[in-house]
Amino acid sequence: MTLTRSDIKASAEELEQFQQGLQHLSVSALWANQGPVSRSPGGSIEPRPRAVPHVWHWLDLRPQALRAAELVGTQQAERRVLQLKNPAFSDRSVTTNTLFAGIQIVMPGEVARAHRHTMAALRFIIESEGGYTNVDGEPVPMLPGDLVLTPNWAWHDHANDTGAPMIWLDGLDAPLVRMLEAAFQEDFPQERQALSAARGLSQIRYGAGALRPAGEPPAVRHSPLMHYAWADTQDALDRLAEVDEGSPYDGLIMEYTNPVDGGSVMPTIACFAQRLRPGERTAAHRHTSSTIYHVVHGNGYSIVGGHSLNWQDKDTFCVPNWTSHQHVNLSETEPAYLFSFSDIPVLRALDLLREEPVPGEWG
Ligand SMILES: [Fe+2]
Ligand SMILES: [Fe+2]
Numbered sequence: 001m002t003l004t005r006s007d008i009k010a011s012a013e014e015l016e017q018f019q020q021g022l023q024h025l026s027v028s029a030l031w032a033n034q035g036p037v038s039r040s041p042g043g044s045i046e047p048r049p050r051a052v053p054h055v056w057h058w059l060d061l062r063p064q065a066l067r068a069a070e071l072v073g074t075q076q077a078e079r080r081v082l083q084l085k086n087p088a089f090s091d092r093s094v095t096t097n098t099l100f101a102g103i104q105i106v107m108p109g110e111v112a113r114a115h116r117h118t119m120a121a122l123r124f125i126i127e128s129e130g131g132y133t134n135v136d137g138e139p140v141p142m143l144p145g146d147l148v149l150t151p152n153w154a155w156h157d158h159a160n161d162t163g164a165p166m167i168w169l170d171g172l173d174a175p176l177v178r179m180l181e182a183a184f185q186e187d188f189p190q191e192r193q194a195l196s197a198a199r200g201l202s203q204i205r206y207g208a209g210a211l212r213p214a215g216e217p218p219a220v221r222h223s224p225l226m227h228y229a230w231a232d233t234q235d236a237l238d239r240l241a242e243v244d245e246g247s248p249y250d251g252l253i254m255e256y257t258n259p260v261d262g263g264s265v266m267p268t269i270a271c272f273a274q275r276l277r278p279g280e281r282t283a284a285h286r287h288t289s290s291t292i293y294h295v296v297h298g299n300g301y302s303i304v305g306g307h308s309l310n311w312q313d314k315d316t317f318c319v320p321n322w323t324s325h326q327h328v329n330l331s332e333t334e335p336a337y338l339f340s341f342s343d344i345p346v347l348r349a350l351d352l353l354r355e356e357p358v359p360g361e362w363g
Contacts, residue, residue, distance in 0.1 A: 047288065051096045051320035052088045053304035058126070058314035065105040065167055074112050080105055081170060084316060095318050096290035098176040098343040099269075105167045106131065106160040114157035114188030119177045120222070120266045121156075123148040124169040124294055124339050125230075126314055130162040135226050137196035142166060145230025145296055147256060147339070151222035151266050153184075157192050169294050169316060171341045173268040202226040206259045223258035223265040230296070234337065237275040241335070248283040249357075251276040251327070264345040276300065276329035276336040284326040284360030288352055289344040291319045298336025300329045303361055324358040 010018075019029055039045055061082065068080055081102040084095050095101040104123075106112055114134070123133060125146045132139040133148050134157045140148050142158075148168075150156040160166045177183050198204070206212055206225040218224045237252055246252035253274035256265050264270035276282070276298065284303070293302070294316045301310045305323040319325045329336040347353040 047322040049097065049290075049320040049322055050088050051086045051094070051290065051318065053307045053309060053317070053319065053323060053325075054087055055309040055311055055315055055317035056084050058312075058316075061103050061316075062127075062167070062314075065103050066165065069105050069107050069165065074106070074110050078115070079112055079170075084318075086318065086320075092175060092178075094175040095292055096175075096320050096343075098173065098179070098290060098321075098346070099292055099318075099341070100170075100172045100174045101292045101316055101318070102170040102172075103167060104158075104170050105165055106158050107165050108160055108163050110160050111192055112158040113191045114155055114193045115185060116153050116155045116188070117185035118152050118182055119172050119174040119185075120152045120268050121150045122171040122265070122269060122271060122341060123150070124171065124341075126167045126169060126294075127164075128162070128166040128168070129164040131158070131160040131166045132199070133158050134193050134195060135202075137193055138201050138226065139195050139197075139199045140202070140226045141200060141229075142168065143230070145233070145339075147228040147230075147233075147265075147271060149223060149226050149265055151220070152268075155188055155193055157188070159192070171269065171271075171292060173266075173343065173346075176268060176343065176346065200227065203229075207232075212259055217260040221267045223256075223260070225259055225265075228256050228271075233273045237273060237337065238335075241275055241277070246275075249285045249326070250274050251280050251282055251329075266345075267349070268343065268346050269341050270344045272340045272342070274338045274340070276327055276338070278329060278334060279332050280327075280329045280336075281362060282327045284324045284358045285355060286322050286324045286358055287344075287347075287355035288321050289342045289347045290321040290323075291340050291342040293317050293319065293338050293340045296337040296339050298329060298334070298338070299331050300327065300336050302327045324360070326360045 081104045083093050084101040086095050125142045125144050128142050131142050136154050202225050241252050253272055256271040295311045299312045301308050304319050304325045309317045
């Protein structure tokens with residue numbers, strides 16, 4: 001018997017009638033549907049991200065955050081956050097398909113009440129003279145450039161006991177958790193948690209470089225270290241720059257790790273700090289993970305999916321999944337420092353992480 005693909009051609013009317021007949025059975029014809037994929041001329045399929053590259057400039061965001069603080073109290077807003085919404089989405093509050101970024105402001109004397117949720121969150125501090133986030137009873141310091149974690153289901157409230165506004169970048173996996181319909185949230189019985197642990201306790205226990213307390217590690221899947229101070233991060237990057245070339249795609253890049261297992265800080269989000277040398281231009285690549293970048297210090301631009309995104313201090317920009325990107329430090333004298341967070345642990349865990357070099361604007 002010869003085996004071959006069959007060739008049956010129905011009329012358009014017959015096919016239409018057939019498909020309509022399926023509808024009341026809650027059935028549809030697979031061959032008639034095209035999902036969110038793009039097909040190459042050879043017939044292979046690859047992701048076609050709906051999110052678009054975008055940059056949010058600090059010079060635009062800061063005045064709006066301060067204005068929000070005049071218009072809405074932390075009584076009225078569960079959290080006073082300006083959502084950085086990807087322009088391609090009107091129906092979802094997302095920055096990339098899986099990640100969310102926002103700008104949160106807490107004014108002198110204010111608290112944002114205690115709650116917890118299954119969405120994991122990070123805070124990257126932009127402007128502050130102190131203040132803290134109380135994570136499960138531990139006051140975690142928040143100074144500019146610091147990374148603070150509030151993992152899945154950790155109680156957290158924010159407090160500003162200084163005389164200046166505190167403004168930070170929020171990073172959450174909320175779009176992913178909502179997509180999975182696994183979002184839970186609840187309020188703490190009181191407005192604030194008691195300060196039951198010493199300030200900086202997790203730093204004392206788990207921030208001592210390669211040392212950690214002996215014995216059983218904590219039975220959690222996120223980092224037990226809640227605070228990564230910027231001074232340590234920049235120092236690590238600067239020291240590495242003296243001995244290492246770094247990656248052609250990222251320059252010098254270091255990952256914030258879980259000190260217990262060396263993995264990402266949280267199961268759904270990985271955090272990175274990178275240093276671009278004066279005048280550095282990275283090569284282009286793309287990967288199935290998406291990334292949100294925050295410019296700690298520097299002046300440059302990134303070419304993302306063919307769009308040039310100009311950035312300077314405190315700007316935030318997004319790189320959607322499977323979108324080419326490369327970075328340029330325009331300063332010939334100063335390094336540029338970028339913080340970023342991505343969904344790479346999720347893609348890796350599901351065996352969906354792919355990366356490839358792509359032709360860029362230069363060599
Ligand atoms: Fe929260
Ligand atoms: Fe990348």
